[in-house]
Amino acid sequence: MLFHLYIEINLPPDMPEEKANDLRARETAQVQQYQREGKWPQMWRVAGRYANISIVDCADADELHRLVSALPLFPYITTTVTPLARHPARL
Amino acid sequence: MLFHLYIEINLPPDMPEEKANDLRARETAQVQQYQREGKWPQMWRVAGRYANISIVDCADADELHRLVSALPLFPYITTTVTPLARHPARL
Amino acid sequence: MLFHLYIEINLPPDMPEEKANDLRARETAQVQQYQREGKWPQMWRVAGRYANISIVDCADADELHRLVSALPLFPYITTTVTPLARHPARL
Amino acid sequence: MLFHLYIEINLPPDMPEEKANDLRARETAQVQQYQREGKWPQMWRVAGRYANISIVDCADADELHRLVSALPLFPYITTTVTPLARHPARL
Amino acid sequence: MLFHLYIEINLPPDMPEEKANDLRARETAQVQQYQREGKWPQMWRVAGRYANISIVDCADADELHRLVSALPLFPYITTTVTPLARHPARL
Amino acid sequence: MLFHLYIEINLPPDMPEEKANDLRARETAQVQQYQREGKWPQMWRVAGRYANISIVDCADADELHRLVSALPLFPYITTTVTPLARHPARL
Amino acid sequence: MLFHLYIEINLPPDMPEEKANDLRARETAQVQQYQREGKWPQMWRVAGRYANISIVDCADADELHRLVSALPLFPYITTTVTPLARHPARL
Amino acid sequence: MLFHLYIEINLPPDMPEEKANDLRARETAQVQQYQREGKWPQMWRVAGRYANISIVDCADADELHRLVSALPLFPYITTTVTPLARHPARL
Amino acid sequence: MLFHLYIEINLPPDMPEEKANDLRARETAQVQQYQREGKWPQMWRVAGRYANISIVDCADADELHRLVSALPLFPYITTTVTPLARHPARL
Amino acid sequence: MLFHLYIEINLPPDMPEEKANDLRARETAQVQQYQREGKWPQMWRVAGRYANISIVDCADADELHRLVSALPLFPYITTTVTPLARHPARL
Numbered sequence: 001m002l003f004h005l006y007i008e009i010n011l012p013p014d015m016p017e018e019k020a021n022d023l024r025a026r027e028t029a030q031v032q033q034y035q036r037e038g039k040w041p042q043m044w045r046v047a048g049r050y051a052n053i054s055i056v057d058c059a060d061a062d063e064l065h066r067l068v069s070a071l072p073l074f075p076y077i078t079t080t081v082t083p084l085a086r087h088p089a090r091l
Numbered sequence: 092m093l094f095h096l097y098i099e100i101n102l103p104p105d106m107p108e109e110k111a112n113d114l115r116a117r118e119t120a121q122v123q124q125y126q127r128e129g130k131w132p133q134m135w136r137v138a139g140r141y142a143n144i145s146i147v148d149c150a151d152a153d154e155l156h157r158l159v160s161a162l163p164l165f166p167y168i169t170t171t172v173t174p175l176a177r178h179p180a181r182l
Numbered sequence: 183m184l185f186h187l188y189i190e191i192n193l194p195p196d197m198p199e200e201k202a203n204d205l206r207a208r209e210t211a212q213v214q215q216y217q218r219e220g221k222w223p224q225m226w227r228v229a230g231r232y233a234n235i236s237i238v239d240c241a242d243a244d245e246l247h248r249l250v251s252a253l254p255l256f257p258y259i260t261t262t263v264t265p266l267a268r269h270p271a272r273l
Numbered sequence: 274m275l276f277h278l279y280i281e282i283n284l285p286p287d288m289p290e291e292k293a294n295d296l297r298a299r300e301t302a303q304v305q306q307y308q309r310e311g312k313w314p315q316m317w318r319v320a321g322r323y324a325n326i327s328i329v330d331c332a333d334a335d336e337l338h339r340l341v342s343a344l345p346l347f348p349y350i351t352t353t354v355t356p357l358a359r360h361p362a363r364l
Numbered sequence: 365m366l367f368h369l370y371i372e373i374n375l376p377p378d379m380p381e382e383k384a385n386d387l388r389a390r391e392t393a394q395v396q397q398y399q400r401e402g403k404w405p406q407m408w409r410v411a412g413r414y415a416n417i418s419i420v421d422c423a424d425a426d427e428l429h430r431l432v433s434a435l436p437l438f439p440y441i442t443t444t445v446t447p448l449a450r451h452p453a454r455l
Numbered sequence: 456m457l458f459h460l461y462i463e464i465n466l467p468p469d470m471p472e473e474k475a476n477d478l479r480a481r482e483t484a485q486v487q488q489y490q491r492e493g494k495w496p497q498m499w500r501v502a503g504r505y506a507n508i509s510i511v512d513c514a515d516a517d518e519l520h521r522l523v524s525a526l527p528l529f530p531y532i533t534t535t536v537t538p539l540a541r542h543p544a545r546l
Numbered sequence: 547m548l549f550h551l552y553i554e555i556n557l558p559p560d561m562p563e564e565k566a567n568d569l570r571a572r573e574t575a576q577v578q579q580y581q582r583e584g585k586w587p588q589m590w591r592v593a594g595r596y597a598n599i600s601i602v603d604c605a606d607a608d609e610l611h612r613l614v615s616a617l618p619l620f621p622y623i624t625t626t627v628t629p630l631a632r633h634p635a636r637l
Numbered sequence: 638m639l640f641h642l643y644i645e646i647n648l649p650p651d652m653p654e655e656k657a658n659d660l661r662a663r664e665t666a667q668v669q670q671y672q673r674e675g676k677w678p679q680m681w682r683v684a685g686r687y688a689n690i691s692i693v694d695c696a697d698a699d700e701l702h703r704l705v706s707a708l709p710l711f712p713y714i715t716t717t718v719t720p721l722a723r724h725p726a727r728l
Numbered sequence: 729m730l731f732h733l734y735i736e737i738n739l740p741p742d743m744p745e746e747k748a749n750d751l752r753a754r755e756t757a758q759v760q761q762y763q764r765e766g767k768w769p770q771m772w773r774v775a776g777r778y779a780n781i782s783i784v785d786c787a788d789a790d791e792l793h794r795l796v797s798a799l800p801l802f803p804y805i806t807t808t809v810t811p812l813a814r815h816p817a818r819l
Numbered sequence: 820m821l822f823h824l825y826i827e828i829n830l831p832p833d834m835p836e837e838k839a840n841d842l843r844a845r846e847t848a849q850v851q852q853y854q855r856e857g858k859w860p861q862m863w864r865v866a867g868r869y870a871n872i873s874i875v876d877c878a879d880a881d882e883l884h885r886l887v888s889a890l891p892l893f894p895y896i897t898t899t900v901t902p903l904a905r906h907p908a909r910l
Contacts, residue, residue, distance in 0.1 A: 001092075001151040002226065003174070004235055005321065012286065013831065013894045028271040035273050044184065044266035047880035048824065048887045048898040052269060053186055060092040060151075061320035065176035068321045075286045079321040083094070083174050084226035085156035087234060089210040091217045093317065095326055096230065103195065104376065104439045119362040126364045135275065135357035138425035139369065139432045139443040143360060144277055152229035159230045166195045170230040175317035178325060180301040182308050183820075183879040185902070187685065194650065242820040242879075243684035247904035250685045257650045261685040265822070265880035265902050274365075274424040276447070278503065285468065333365040333424075334447035334502035341503045348468045352503040356367070356447050358429035366499065368508055377558065377621045392544040399546050408457065408539035411607035412551065412614045412625040416542060417459055448499035451507060453483040455490045456547075456606040458629070460776065467741065515547040515606075516775035520631035523776045530741045534776040538549070538629050540611035548772065550781055559649065559712045574817040581819050590730065590812035593698035594642065594705045594716040598815060599732055630772035633780060635756040637763045638729075638788040639863065640811070641872055665908040672910045681821065681903035689906060690823055697729040697788075702813035720731070720811050721863035722793035724871060726847040728854045733867065740832065789866035796867045803832045807867040 003064055004082040005054040006046075011076050026072040034067060055084075094155055095173040096145040097137075102167050117163040125158060146175070185246055186264040187236040188228075193258055208254040216249060237266075276337055277355040278327040279319075284349050299345040307340060328357075367428055368446040369418040370410075375440055390436040398431060419448070458519055459537040460509040461501075466531055481527040489522060510539075549610055550628040551600040552592075557622050572618040580613060601630070640701055641719040642691040643683075648713055663709040671704060692721070731792055732810040733782040734774075739804055754800040762795060783812070822883055823901040824873040825865075830895050845891040853886060874903075 011020055034040035034056075042055040058064050068079055102111055125131035125147075133146040149155050159170055193202055216222035216238075224237040240246050250261055284293055307313035307329075315328040331337050341352055375384055398404035398420075406419040422428050432443055466475055489495035489511075497510040513519050523534055557566055580586035580602075588601040604610050614625055648657055671677035671693075679692040695701050705716055739748055762768035762784075770783040786792050796807055830839055853859035853875075861874040877883050887898055 003321075004226070011894070031271045032273055043269045043272055044186070045269045045884055047265040047267040047884045048822075048900040050888075050893075053264070053266065061174035061176040064174065065318055065320045069323075074323075075284070081174055081321040082235070083152035083155065083172055083229040084235065085152040085229040087225045087227045089213045090225055091214055094230075095317070102439070122362045123364055134360045134363055135277070136360045136429055138356040138358040138429045139367075139445040141433075141438075144355070144357065156227055156229045160232075165232075166193070172230040173326070174320040175326065176320040178316045178318045180304045181316055182305055185685075243902035243904040246902065247682055247684045251687075256687075257648070263685040263902055265883065265900055267880040267884035276503075334449040337447065338449035338500055338502045342505075347505075348466070354447055354503040356425035356428065356445055358425040368499070375621070395544045396546055407542045407545055408459070409542045409611055411538040411540040411611045412549075412627040414615075414620075417537070417539065446508070447502040448508065449502040451498045451500045453486045454498055455487055458776075516629035516631040519629065520773055520775045524778075529778075530739070536629055536776040538607035538610065538627055540607040550772070557712070577817045578819055589815045589818055590732070591702055591815045593702045593811040593813040594640075594718040596706075596711075599810070599812065628781070629775040630781065631775040633771045633773045635759045636771055637760055641863070668908045669910055680906045680909055681823070682906045684902040684904040690901070690903065698811040698813040701811065718811055719872070720789035720792065720809055720866040721872065722789040722866040724862045724864045726850045727862055728851055731867075793864055793866045797869075802869075803830070809867040 001058065001060065002084040003056045003058070004084050005056055005068070006051070006080040006082075007054065008049075008051045008078045009073060009076055010078070011050075011073075023072050023076075030071055039063075039067060092149065092151065093175040094147045094149070095175050096147055096159070097142070097171040097173075098145065099140070099142045099169045100164060100167055101169070102141075102164075114163050114167075121162055130154075130158060183240065183242065184266040185238045185240070186266050187238055187250070188233070188262040188264075189236065190231075190233045190260045191255060191258055192260070193232075193255075205254050205258075212253055221245075221249060274331065274333065275357040276329045276331070277357050278329055278341070279324065279353040279355075280327065281322075281324045281351045282346060282349055283351070284323075284346075296345050296349075303344055312336075312340060365422065365424065366448040367420045367422070368448050369420055369432070370415070370444040370446075371418065372413075372415045372442045373437060373440055374442070375414075375437075387436050387440075394435055403427075403431060456513065456515065457539040458511045458513070459539050460511055460523070461506070461535040461537075462509065463504075463506045463533045464528060464531055465533070466505075466528075478527050478531075485526055494518075494522060547604065547606065548630040549602045549604070550630050551602055551614070552597070552626040552628075553600065554595075554597045554624045555619060555622055556624070557596075557619075569618050569622075576617055585609075585613060638695065638697065639721040640693045640695070641721050642693055642705070643688070643717040643719075644691065645686075645688045645715045646710060646713055647715070648687075648710075660709050660713075667708055676700075676704060729786065729788065730812040731784045731786070732812050733784055733796070734779070734808040734810075735782065736777075736779045736806045737801060737804055738806070739778075739801075751800050751804075758799055767791075767795060820877065820879065821903040822875045822877070823903050824875055824887070825870070825899040825901075826873065827868075827870045827897045828892060828895055829897070830869075830892075842891050842895075849890055858882075858886060 011023075031040060031043070039058050040054060040056050044053050045051075046053060056064060056067065058067060064081070068074065071077070102114075122131060122134070130149050131145060131147050135144050137144060147155060147158065149158060155172070159165065162168070193205075213222060213225070221240050222236060222238050226235050227233075228235060238246060238249065240249060246263070250256065253259070284296075304313060304316070312331050313327060313329050317326050319326060329337060329340065331340060337354070341347065344350070375387075395404060395407070403422050404418060404420050408417050410417060420428060420431065422431060428445070432438065435441070466478075486495060486498070494513050495509060495511050499508050501508060511519060511522065513522060519536070523529065526532070557569075577586060577589070585604050586600060586602050590599050592599060602610060602613065604613060610627070614620065617623070648660075668677060668680070676695050677691060677693050681690050682688075683690060693701060693704065695704060701718070705711065708714070739751075759768060759771070767786050768782060768784050772781050773779075774781060784792060784795065786795060792809070796802065799805070830842075850859060850862070858877050859873060859875050863872050864870075865872060875883060875886065877886060883900070887893065890896070
């Protein structure tokens with residue numbers, strides 16, 4: 001089942017650069033593993049903002065929550081989830 | 092999978108009473124059929140408003156959309172859907 | 183270039199069924215033509231609502247506006263456009 | 274009487290891990306005691322967020338406030354309360 | 365138990381004067397009956413608006429919904445309900 | 456003249472317990488003095504939140520501002536003021 | 547006592563021109579009478595909108611409501627009232 | 638002086654095509670006259686919406702209001718005005 | 729030209745009292761100088777809040793921005809500016 | 820292609836003056852380089868606020884995001900991006 005995620009990231013501007021870099025590197029690794037597993041098939045940067053739009057493909061809301069809450073940046077993000085259905089005009 | 096629905100209903104106040112009654116009767120019948128099928132296990136009236144909160148249990152977002160868009164009142168409602176995951180402190 | 187579109191549709195509930203059906207049929211035809219041209223690669227129904235999320239691929243904002251404003255349902259929709267950039271963690 | 278609660282949790286990201294774990298453990302214990310007493314019959318995690326939706330069953334608003342304000346996480350939560358009435362179409 | 369109600373009234377400006385007057389007269393009668401029964405102990409006009417703030421005293425949300433939905437103006441109002449608890453500093 | 460106040464309180468969660476208790480004790484004393492003077496005739500806790508709804512009775516907006524800005528918690532509160540008029544249906 | 551009013555006007559675009567002109571003429575007459583009585587000392591047009599900002603001077607909220615609800619455009623306006631206190635830095 | 642205008646247009650979908658075309662033609666003529674007079678130097682379509690962003694150059698708020706309220710579409714638009722100052726980093 | 733300003737002030741509650749007093753004293757001095765120059769003819773306290781409403785009279789948006797950004801409290805305020813035009817019903 | 824940017828800046832008030840000045844100087848230099856390259860043709864200060872409105876001209880959303888995220892103030896700003904199309908009434 002597909003979910004649409006709008007993720008806004010708020011890192012405190014006074015976080016030490018080293019910690020921020022480490023968090024971002026681990027976030028990238030985690031999200032790329034989800035991509036390889038086919039769970040996170042699409043993802044874009046919202047132009048001009050520190051925010052992302054993703055399409056996530058997983059069994060249900062329990063798996064979705066496991067994926068998102070395991071992200072290293074989870075304590076710093078706000079996520080809005082929209083469940084997606086097939087569109088009747090989709091070829 | 093469980094979805095939380097907040098449904099606000101806006102019938103035009105000048106709709107003929109007969110049409111409104113017919114719509115409401117068919118809405119009740121439809122929702123009670125969903126209850127008998129185990130798809131719509133819970134549902135409350137938001138006190139003081141023409142609005143409802145429901146817990147719907149269905150396979151995925153496609154089925155959810157089929158259920159909601161088949162409601163006779165669908166053209167008159169605004170629905171906000173929240174996917175629900177198991178809470179870790181739930182006994 | 184990719185644009186993310188959130189489209190909310192508001193058909194007046196008292197529109198004659200025949201007119202609504204005609205509008206919807208022409209909308210479907212138009213959107214399917216855009217899909218065949220590769221301009222409208224993705225599109226989902228927002229579960230429980232008369233609303234869609236789409237990814238549109240076109241040259242620039244001028245082409246985007248031509249595509250959207252030529253939709254038969256254009257007078258009845260509200261569109262929110264978000265320009266999408268490549269995400270650095272995208273494989 | 275039933276109340277619907279939407280609870281958003283905001284722990285400061287720089288809270289020491291030990292303190293956060295202690296708070297969460299005591300929160301779980303408290304909420305499970307409420308469940309055993311039949312006061313907090315339902316509760317779900319909002320998928321993708323650090324937020325919950327609950328159905329609480331208590332005598333009145335005084336008891337509701339006692340239950341919520343005694344939660345160890347009370348200083349870190351925002352609660353939206355909706356009083357629930359019986360729905361006429363409920364079987 | 366006490367509930368706080370914010371009620372906004374929207375009569376269509378083109379409603380015939382006679383119908384509006386009749387609705388308002390029946391609304392007044394109904395609300396005054398609630399006052400005599402001790403169910404609706406307080407009520408003010410929000411200065412400058414066609415809106416009211418009330419304190420309603422009833423057994424639970426079911427009774428509250430019965431009172432509000434029986435108002436002749438119910439199809440024209442938007443109600444926001446806030447459950448009230450005793451304040452610890454209240455003498 | 457009557458004013459309706461919605462007061463939301465935001466104490467920083469890291470305020471030392473002793474300081475918070477002192478503030479709250481002085482707040483209670485101040486508000487109880489206002490009650491004895493007949494200036495603050497009613498006041499409820501918004502169930503589930505650290506917020507209050509009050510009815511304040513004073514000469515004019517100058518006196519209202521003096522009362523509210525002299526509260527020990529004034530630097531930590533957000534107040535929304537609604538001037539109240541007599542309701543024509545009030546018995 | 548002074549009140550600050552933000553008034554937004556929404557005349558239905560299909561109101562017959564004659565009726566709209568009559569309403570506006572009576573509105574002007576009424577508001578100019580209030581000015582002559584010293585009740586409505588200031589009033590500006592919000593540039594670019596069919597909206598006004600006014601400073602009204604009257605005894606209390608009851609008088610304020612009488613003034614505003616007697617305006618011929620009352621059924622078509624939305625008013626936001628802010629009670630004003632003396633500013634300590636005002637010379 | 639420069640003003641930034643965000644203009645949202647809402648033509649009723651059931652307005653006769655002839656009337657809508659006439660309104661739009663007169664709107665275009667009016668806005669092009671403002672352009673020739675140097676009063677309305679810039680103007681773009683918000684991609685995907687029936688909305689515009691403009692930079693208007695006029696003496697003051699009185700002239701701004703005269704320009705905007707003389708537009709044939711004025712009864713159908715919502716305008717948000719932002720006064721613009723010179724930016725210190727502007728070359 | 730006249731501008732309407734709504735100014736909300738947010739001093740951090742943990743700012744040392746001495747610094748806050750110094751800021752407020754310099755703010756008062758600055759605003760009183762503007763009053764003597766005829767630039768800031770009116771100003772009220774929003775009752776119950778740490779907020780002000782002002783009418784400022786200056787040449788254009790450049791001067792307005794110079795006045796506001798030179799206020800000692802500028803880093804702590806949020807300002808909403810509304811340009812004012814003459815009202816046709818103003819005597 | 821043109822993008823409209825609304826940028827709100829939030830420097831923490833307790834940032835050391837030296838650091839803030841350095842950030843602002845580098846921001847100015849960066850934005851002036853963008854102007855010289857023709858990428859950032861217009862830019863105004865929103866009067867009364869620490870905010871800007873800009874028109875940015877670049878190839879696509881990828882370039883837009885590179886420009887904005889390279890600004891020294893990027894961690895302190897909130898950007899709202901609106902893609903602009905040609906307006907049919909533009910001379």
